[in-house]
Amino acid sequence: MFHIYCPHCCEYREEEEFHASGQAHIPRPLDPDACTDKEWGEFMYFRANPRGIHHELWVHGAGCRKYFNITRNTHTYEILEVYKVGEKPSVVANEAK
Amino acid sequence: MQHYSGFGLLKHSFSHHENWQRVWRNPTPKKKYDVIIVGGGGHGLATAYYLAKEFGVTNVAVIEKGFLGGGNTARNTTIVRSNYLWDEAAHLYEHAMKLWEGLSQDLNYNVMFSQRGCLNLGHTLQDMRDIQRRVNANRLNGIDGEVLDAQQVKEIVPVLDCSDRARYPVMGASWQPRAGVARHDAVAWGFARGADTRGVDLIQQTEVEDLIIEDGTVVGVRTARYGDIRADRVGCVVAGNSSVLAKMGGFELPLESHPLQALVSEPIKPILDTVVMSNQVHGYASQSDKGDLVIGAGIDGYNGYGQRGSYSTIEHTIQAIVEMFPVFSRVRMNRQWGGIVDTCPDACPIISETPVKNLYFNCGWGTGGFKATPGSGHVFAASLAKGEMHPLAKPFSMFRFHNGALVDEHGAAGVAH
Numbered sequence: 001m002f003h004i005y006c007p008h009c010c011e012y013r014e015e016e017e018f019h020a021s022g023q024a025h026i027p028r029p030l031d032p033d034a035c036t037d038k039e040w041g042e043f044m045y046f047r048a049n050p051r052g053i054h055h056e057l058w059v060h061g062a063g064c065r066k067y068f069n070i071t072r073n074t075h076t077y078e079i080l081e082v083y084k085v086g087e088k089p090s091v092v093a094n095e096a097k
Numbered sequence: 098m099q100h101y102s103g104f105g106l107l108k109h110s111f112s113h114h115e116n117w118q119r120v121w122r123n124p125t126p127k128k129k130y131d132v133i134i135v136g137g138g139g140h141g142l143a144t145a146y147y148l149a150k151e152f153g154v155t156n157v158a159v160i161e162k163g164f165l166g167g168g169n170t171a172r173n174t175t176i177v178r179s180n181y182l183w184d185e186a187a188h189l190y191e192h193a194m195k196l197w198e199g200l201s202q203d204l205n206y207n208v209m210f211s212q213r214g215c216l217n218l219g220h221t222l223q224d225m226r227d228i229q230r231r232v233n234a235n236r237l238n239g240i241d242g243e244v245l246d247a248q249q250v251k252e253i254v255p256v257l258d259c260s261d262r263a264r265y266p267v268m269g270a271s272w273q274p275r276a277g278v279a280r281h282d283a284v285a286w287g288f289a290r291g292a293d294t295r296g297v298d299l300i301q302q303t304e305v306e307d308l309i310i311e312d313g314t315v316v317g318v319r320t321a322r323y324g325d326i327r328a329d330r331v332g333c334v335v336a337g338n339s340s341v342l343a344k345m346g347g348f349e350l351p352l353e354s355h356p357l358q359a360l361v362s363e364p365i366k367p368i369l370d371t372v373v374m375s376n377q378v379h380g381y382a383s384q385s386d387k388g389d390l391v392i393g394a395g396i397d398g399y400n401g402y403g404q405r406g407s408y409s410t411i412e413h414t415i416q417a418i419v420e421m422f423p424v425f426s427r428v429r430m431n432r433q434w435g436g437i438v439d440t441c442p443d444a445c446p447i448i449s450e451t452p453v454k455n456l457y458f459n460c461g462w463g464t465g466g467f468k469a470t471p472g473s474g475h476v477f478a479a480s481l482a483k484g485e486m487h488p489l490a491k492p493f494s495m496f497r498f499h500n501g502a503l504v505d506e507h508g509a510a511g512v513a514h
Contacts, residue, residue, distance in 0.1 A: 049340035049353050
């Protein structure tokens, strides 16, 4: 059960007020007419699914109804930071494989 | 292999059941195999079994990081049905259903497959239209199915609240008489025993840390415990961890891993002799032979690898069950757990070649993989043996997300999520 800090309401609320909306920071294609089927497929269906640090979009559906981002560990479920849409995360995964 | 029979049981009773053979070996892996299967769950073990039995490929290893059948095979609600809407999915699940029907005899292992029927309830006019469409599609595909009205549902499950006082009154249901439940652990153990007997090495407690890829071709796997193990072909059947393995292969899969929870009650006397599912109030239940109610929930909305979910999801599930079965309102729940399900955008699996040569993936079964265990294993084994995808697996290529040929079973197939 998550206790989530909404950066718009500036307070902690229970998970049930929120809804997870999947991966954050998915840019729309800059030139849609030039996209191949593969690029469209990846934009539509392929999502980061890491076991570890994940940036995700949440909506405070039963509260202010605004979107914001969470950086969360998908293995331990620990919420590492909460930040507004348009901001950059300060906690990022170490991409070295 | 020691043959199991009633006579054998009697014979061993004279020696206090102390002389049964070990069911499978615990071998040290060889340096090289024809096929390595990563993941020793139901689907992986079934793949190994059919590879050895049907396709004569016995130089096979199954590599499992924990113990056999300890992931989602041990965590599901054991429901088996094949009433899917679209031809591609219906054929695949019906292929599995036909294998289920002879599985205990085939394996000489009682998987306790009980064809007690499955009801998918309809609570709205749209539900009923969808049910009619799906049952008609099923029948055209040779899959049994009937559309029932509320009165007929009541006759099958007297304890179900079919009154018009319910918050979401039951208007009817689809009914698949051949559907049912099976003993989940026995399925894994039966396949493991059958595979081991035919020479497959089952390597437990061994985590695959990397895939060895040379010139775009997979040539083996790297493990911490036994070093490199080489193979001509590698099949990954690792459910929730598929994305992690795909990343080792240098590509991505259109999967998201979510926690899916289930729970069982204390054992009670026989009261529910079929499977009841409802998409609308979002819960499903059956009763095991031991007497406990086996109850399933929806997935938790966030990505998670933790094999646990949120309490609110359990609460919503219990609300749904009590809504359907007011008589269960005072039954106490015994245990609750979560598995990691790898969900696909179209709620259908991926049984596919990959951008890496000789590397195959069988994943994306999401919330409903158990029912497909024998069928999934069979078509994946055929594909691994021949190096070419089985006709039933072809529509489930991972490249369908590039060309748009999705098999959209979301909400269409009585998929309860």
